[in-house]
Each structure stands twice: as C-alpha cells, then as structure tokens.
Amino acid sequence: MRPRRLVSLLLALALAACAHAKVYFKETFDDSWTERWTKSKWKEGEESEGDWAHTAGKWYGDEKMDKGIQTTPDARFYAIWAEMPEAFDNKDSDLVLQFSAKHEQKIDCGGGYIKLIPESSKDQMETFGGDTPYAIMFGPDICGYSTKKVHVILPYKGKNHLVKEDIKCKTDELTHVYTLVIHPNNTYQVYIDLKEEKTGSLYEDWDMLPPAKIKDPDAKKPDDWDERPKIDDPEDVKPEGYDDIPKTIVDPDATQPDDWDEEDDGKWEPPTIPNPEYKGEWKPKRIDNPDYKGKWVPPDIDNPEYVHDPELYHMAPLKYLGFELWQVKAGTIFDNIVVADDFEEAKAIAEETWGKTKDGEKEMYDKAQEEKKAKEEEERKRREEERKARGEDDDEEEEDYEPIHEDDDDYMETGKDEL
Ligand SMILES: *[C@@H]1O[C@H](CO)[C@@H](O)[C@H](O)[C@H]1NC(C)=O
Numbered sequence: 449m450r451p452r453r454l455v456s457l458l459l460a461l462a463l464a465a466c467a468h469a470k471v472y473f474k475e476t477f478d479d480s481w482t483e484r485w486t487k488s489k490w491k492e493g494e495e496s497e498g499d500w501a502h503t504a505g506k507w508y509g510d511e512k513m514d515k516g517i518q519t520t521p522d523a524r525f526y527a528i529w530a531e532m533p534e535a536f537d538n539k540d541s542d543l544v545l546q547f548s549a550k551h552e553q554k555i556d557c558g559g560g561y562i563k564l565i566p567e568s569s570k571d572q573m574e575t576f577g578g579d580t581p582y583a584i585m586f587g588p589d590i591c592g593y594s595t596k597k598v599h600v601i602l603p604y605k606g607k608n609h610l611v612k613e614d615i616k617c618k619t620d621e622l623t624h625v626y627t628l629v630i631h632p633n634n635t636y637q638v639y640i641d642l643k644e645e646k647t648g649s650l651y652e653d654w655d656m657l658p659p660a661k662i663k664d665p666d667a668k669k670p671d672d673w674d675e676r677p678k679i680d681d682p683e684d685v686k687p688e689g690y691d692d693i694p695k696t697i698v699d700p701d702a703t704q705p706d707d708w709d710e711e712d713d714g715k716w717e718p719p720t721i722p723n724p725e726y727k728g729e730w731k732p733k734r735i736d737n738p739d740y741k742g743k744w745v746p747p748d749i750d751n752p753e754y755v756h757d758p759e760l761y762h763m764a765p766l767k768y769l770g771f772e773l774w775q776v777k778a779g780t781i782f783d784n785i786v787v788a789d790d791f792e793e794a795k796a797i798a799e800e801t802w803g804k805t806k807d808g809e810k811e812m813y814d815k816a817q818e819e820k821k822a823k824e825e826e827e828r829k830r831r832e833e834e835r836k837a838r839g840e841d842d843d844e845e846e847e848d849y850e851p852i853h854e855d856d857d858d859y860m861e862t863g864k865d866e867l
Pocket residue numbers: 631633635
C-alpha cells in the first residue's frame with residue numbers, strides 16, 4: 449500500500465472509532481471569543497472586580513494559537529462564563545472536562561479551576577459568582593506552601609464534596625492541560641498533560657453518600673464479655689514467710705567510727721540499707737485469660753440515613769462553563785477548553801493545540817529566564833561598581849536597595865475557601 453493510502457485508511461479508522469463521540473464545547477480563544485464569553489456582573493463596579501485580557505502571555509509556542517484569557521490585575525475576583533450551544537446530559541455517557549492553565553506569574557495564591565454549570569443556574573448566570581450552583585469544580589489551586597492540588601468538587605444534594613485523594617497540581621510557569629473524566633460506572637480519572645494522575649470510584653473517593661453501615665448505637669456490651677487478655681494465676685500462692693522479709697536491714701559492714709563519742713553524739717546506730725532479699729509486695733503470676741473474648745465492638749447495622757444512588761455520576765443537564773476565581777497574584781492564562789463525551793476526542797484536541805506549541809513555549813520560557821538572569825547579574829555588577837566608586841566596603845548595606853524580582857515577597861494567604 450502506498451503511504452498516502454495508508455494514511456487515509458488510518459484516518460478513516462480513527463474517525464470510525466470516534467464516530468459517536470461528541471464535543472459539546474470547544475474554545476480555543478480566537479479573536480471571536482467575546483461572542484461566546486460574558487463577563488459576570490457579580491462584582492461589577494466594585495474595587496475588587498478583576499478583568500480578562502486576551503493574550504498568549506510572556507512565552508508561547510505560537511502567539512496566535514496560544515492566545516487565551518488572562519486574569520488581571522492582582523488581588524481581584526475574576527468571573528466570566530460561556531454558554532454551551534447544546535445542553536449535555538451525561539446519562540449513560542462519559543463526561544470529559546478539559547482545559548489548560550498557565551500560571552506565568554509564578555502564582556503564590558490563587559485558584560486556577562473551571563466550573564461546569566447546570567442549565568438550572570440559567571437565571572443566575574448574569575451575576576455568576578461564588579454562590580452560583582455548579583455541577584463540577586475542577587482544576588489547580590495553589591496557596592502558599594501547603595495548597596498545591598487539583599480540586600475536584602462535586603456538589604451533591606446541596607453540599608459540596610471535595611475529592612479525598614490528594615492530587616498534586618503543576619506549580620511551574622508553563623501551560624498544563626487538566627482533564628477530568630467521569631464514567632457512567634461511577635469511576636473517574638484525572639489527567640495532567642494527558643497523563644493519568646488518579647483514577648478511582650466516585651463512591652470511595654468522595655463522601656457524597658453517608659456510610660452504608662454504621663456501628664449499632666443501641667448495642668451494649670454483654671455483662672459477661674471478658675475484655676481482659678491476662679489475669680492473675682489463681683493457682684499461684686504466696687510463699688510462706690514472704691511478708692516477714694524486711695524492706696531494709698542494718699548495714700552489716702558498718703562500724704562505729706573511732707572518734708564517736710557516746711556522751712556527745714548519743715548512742716551509735718548502724719545505718720540501714722535496702723534488703724537484697726526483699727522482692728517487693730507479693731503478686732501472683734500473670735497468665736493468659738482463658739475467657740478472653742477480645743475487645744468488644746458494637747455490631748455493624750445498615751445506616752438508616754443511607755440511600756444508595758446507582759447514578760452518582762449523573763449530573764443535571766449541563767449548559768454553562770465559567771471561571772470564578774480569586775487570585776492574589778493575577779496572570780493565569782486559560783485556554784483550550786473542551787467538554788465532550790469521549791476522552792480520545794478531548795485528547796486529540798489537546799494534542800492539536802497544547803501538544804503542538806508546548807515545546808516552543810518551553811524554549812521561549814527558558815530564553816526569558818536566561819535573559820532575566822543576565823539582567824540581574826548586570827544590575828548586580830552595576831551596583832557593585834557604584835559602591836566602589838563611592839568607596840564603600842562590599843559588605844556595607846545599601847539602603848536604597850530594591851529587589852528586581854518580587855518572587856520572594858511574602859504574600860498573605862488569602863485564598864478563598866470554597867466550602
Ligand atoms: C468503568 O468504565 C471505564 C470506561 O468504560 C472502564 O475503563 C473501567 O474499567 C470501568 N471500571 C469498572 C470498575 O468497571
């Protein structure tokens with residue numbers, strides 16, 4: 449077969465393989481993005497209202513392709529949303545939510561997650577914000593040294609449930625792709641850069657349902673339940689005369705000092721010492737308790753609060769997507785959002801976008817770091833020269849010194865608590 453024919457055949461096979469796949473939403477943020485995205489009126493006019501820029505950022509592989517939306521300026525609430533052309537009911541179907549995030553600002557504290565929102569939140573979308581009901585909250589969250597994780601929050605019956613597994617997010621300044629897949633058999637996967645980071649069960653890795661079994665609160669330990677592993681040996685008896693052994697005895701080696709004067713010092717009494725024969729109070733030997741039954745635990749009973757939900761994965765029809773974030777240091781760029789019913793489809797989109805530009809982005813990033821270092825070195829030298837010219841010692845402190853880069857500045861941890 450000629451190579452071209454082979455390629456066509458492979459393409460045809462690939463297409464056939466995902467013939468049933470459907471992409472409900474795909475956003476690569478080309479210049480028409482404002483037709484689809486609406487800034488929320490949530491914080492409109494308030495000082496805390498953040499904005500969104502359309503940019504590929506400081507480093508990218510392809511300036512046009514890598515354009516996304518970026519939070520700006522620092523320490524604000526950012527809220528923006530889009531409507532999917534068609535609602536997605538994930539009954540009996542996989543659900544895939546994917547997007548990329550680039551924390552090029554070297555984020556110290558701020559969310560980087562997306563929300564998938566049900567159709568039922570329609571009336572609240574205009575002011576979409578922290579209180580707007582959502583179906584999934586997914587993506588990285590970084591704050592200080594302790595929070596560096598991928599959130600997967602699934603609200604269930606009015607309560608938000610965090611994934612109990614610790615899924616570490618990326619903390620560098622490059623673009624990373626986050627993918628969540630939820631299957632109708634109530635299992636899930638989290639991928640970062642198309643690599644599986646976590647897989648498990650919706651029943652086990654969240655506490656959406658209360659425990660199916662509980663300890664019977666009415667059970668009582670039976671009176672004859674013996675919990676003592678060891679007992680005194682009833683056969684053991686105290687040896688005769690045991691209690692007559694004194695604790696102390698007169699020191700047999702002591703002698704009256706030569707200069708002892710009975711008139712002045714009184715009658716000499718030899719000191720007493722501990723009796724080596726004395727073995728303490730008598731105690732019977734300890735033996736294994738033949739009646740030992742182990743520690744009593746109340747029996748398990750069915751939890752009356754438990755109602756099994758065989759469709760934990762099934763969400764209300766989904767219609768909106770949104771970013772609703774608080775960031776101390778803004779500058780995160782979001783891009784390439786996909787909602788689909790097939791992971792392979794989402795993966796193909798990621799490979800066509802991020803996959804094609806990530807190496808170029810890394811190159812540009814590395815170059816920028818080198819330039820930054822060189823500039824800092826130059827600056828350091830310039831200051832040294834200045835110091836020398838003024839005739840100051842090297843170790844003398846410069847009062848007007850200002851750090852060029854603010855990476856080491858301490859920011860307060862003001863991450864917004866989702867729960
Ligand atoms: C659940 O479904 C997925 C996708 O069909 C499959 O890969 C996985 O093995 C299933 N897991 C279980 C526990 O059945």
